[in-house]
Amino acid sequence: MEKLMFIETGMGIDVHGQNITKAAVRAVKNAIHYNSMPGIRSVLPENSLDNMKVNVKLAVPCDKEDLNIDAVKEALPYGSVTVEVMDGGMMTTSGIALEDKGDKNDMMYIVIASVEVGY
Template sequence: MEKMMFIETGMGIDVHGQNITRAAVRAVKNAIHYNSMPGIRSVLPNNSLDNMCVNVRLAVPCDKENLDIETVKAALPFGKVTVEVVDGGMLTTSGIVLEEKGDKNDQMYIVIAAVEVGY
């Protein structure tokens, strides 16, 4: 990325089901959900959203091998998206196992996202 213009952060949790991809997508959506960048095209090369770069850094507590990067990328509506996964996030108890929700145990998966936008 030549010029970084925004960094947005978010947190996503999968309370039941222990699905690291679900938590990661929620973290990315939380990071971008309350943002609008109405002038972004005017600063991108050729005024095109195709030239926007979006770098996602995910702090993931476990199950990295089960993280579906393509599903995470699909949560972002525009840009050339890259995803980096680092150690972090959190595992904590939900206090209950709900088998009908897909729980294998009582763990909540918490993922933190930093979404960098630029060109």
């Protein structure tokens, strides 16, 4: 990324089901949910959203091999998206395992996201 314009951060949790992708997508959506960038086109090359670059950094506690990167990318409506995955986040007890929610155990997964936007 030549020019970094914005960094948005978020957290996502899968309380039941132990699905790292669900927690990661929620973290990305949390990061971008409360933001608006009305002037972004005016600073992008050729005033085009096609020239926007988005780099997502995900701190995940486990199951990196199960993380669906394409699902994470689909959470972002514009830009050329890259995803970096690193150790981090948290696993902690939800206090209860619910079979009807797909729980394998009582753990919940917490993922932290940083969404960098620029060109």
